[in-house]
Amino acid sequence: MKKIEFIVPLLNEQENIRLFYQSLLTELEGLSCLQYQITYIDDGSTDLSWQQIEQLSDQDSRVRGVRFSRNFGKEFAIEAGLRQSDADAVIVIDSDLQHPVAMVPEFIQAWQHEGYKVVSGVKARRQKESKLKSVLANSYYFLFNRLSGLALDQMTDFKLLDRQVVQAWLALPERERFFRGLVAWLGYREKTLEFVPLERVSGETSWSLRQLFSYARSSLVSFSYAPLKLISILSLVMLVFAVLLGVQSLFYKIMGYAEEGFTTVILTQLIIGCSIMFALSSIGSYIARIYDELKARPHYVISEQTTPEQQDARVTIFPREMKRESQSPSADLKQTH
Template sequence: MLSVVLPVYNEENQIEKTVAEVKNTIKQLGEEYEIIIIDDGSTDNSWEVLKNLADKNAEISAYRFSRNFGKEAALMAGLSHAKGDACITMDADLQHPPELIPEMVSYWKEGFEVVEAVKKDRGKETSFSRFSASLFYKIMYRLSGFNLENASDFKLLDRKVVDEIVRMPERETFFRGLAAWVGYKRKEVYFSVPERETGKSRWSKIKLFRLAITAFTSFSSLPLQFVTFMGILFLIGSVILGIQTLVMKLKGWAIGGFTTVILLLLIIGSCLMISLGMIGIYIARIYNEVKSRPRYIISEKCGKDK
């Protein structure tokens, strides 16, 4: 059986069409399937639409979060409720084309345990968005060793992969990174990102920045080592500067250096603040994990698992 996980946030005008296309695609494969839809605290009429879909389609289960917990939490909730031998995660806005599913399933049947859909292009994104994404993936590769360039949340995961991801206890997750970290036999398929038919992306720049911080701190402690490197660098610089100052003083060449002192104080102060900020981010993550609050809270259910 195949499970399809669809995170939804304010997609009342799109979700019915997405579900219809996913159903038609999977029916052509002749496979048993279920569709799990997670409403991530939508503020529009999405939940009413989902309840109607679940009432009319026995293969659909819908879960509603008590508030907006974020897409990463919605993906983890969907994986936790999936019962299929393989699970497909995809967006509900049809920017992940359902027609790619048969190819992904065929590779899975050949023995690949993770089939990843990789973007051939980024659609009509702005130049700034393309640059930001490219910079993020380059930094992520340097920090973690995982090449996620043009990766997406459109994936097929074998049952054993799903089980491993779900049992990870961390509260703040980065799904693409986790899917790469677990390993297993992998295959890539490629797609061009179509334009959204309705609405616009719900990812604000602030949300993307927070996700980037979560990704960096989840898979690498290198930024903390960078703090140590800066300290060593400034120690060496201060020793050299101290020797130079002493020599000039003994030879009577010393001159007023008020501007230099101010600049050094500003540079060192800035580095200290950046270092404390990096340490603070990691401490905040530890604090959030220690509290052990649930990743999400489900307030309502509808469908076959009600």
């Protein structure tokens, strides 16, 4: 009998955890031919989310929880869930019920009977949000698609991954992981299913505009070096501009009617100064990424788990490859109190 595991990353979702659990069980009642497990990844919640997970785990052996020592980010929470899994397929889904659990049987059908290795939920339309946020989101997808060569239009983290895909994803060496982008980059046979995001039953999103901007910037740097190429193009444009301006200045000087004032000088300095700052900012983003990779710090730290056999391992660290020359995955490093 095949096994499906639900990876549920969350942050401060105490009011939605049990609602999600009950909704999911309702949808799974008709799937008796499958074993399933629900794994909640608590990404450093400061409310009662962990207590809710512990209660569910005590009541149902198919529920387990993993708790980070602090907030490491959703991407690392997804990675932790994938590393913990031994299922034939995993479904990554949010606990806020905006990803419709009613589509889970359709995901499983596409994987089990149609042979797809990846099944992805795609937004048919965006949820209610400000005009600014909608414009920024659409601009991001346009830029990412053009710069990376991957099509992620309205793609979400709501995905089913076959075990083969999970293993290939985990084998990728980089520290900064963009889940959706890397799944698309792997190129396995994929089916997309449209859905309309549901309204949150309770609580508010933990994503601020600043965090979304940082997330978008990080994913663009991960999948494209176009900003570095843009520096070369910008340098060429500035060279042409400087030559034309120089020729014009010399012509006016020779003719004896050079313009008075510093307007041209000031504008030139502003343009050159902004171009230099843009270039330094772009280069700095890539240098910072290299610096993060070279530090080779653990991706996350697990402080607690609900699985009985792992209760003595209060802190679990999953590092990236500690030896650069080794191609084999690094072993899990565990520390006990």
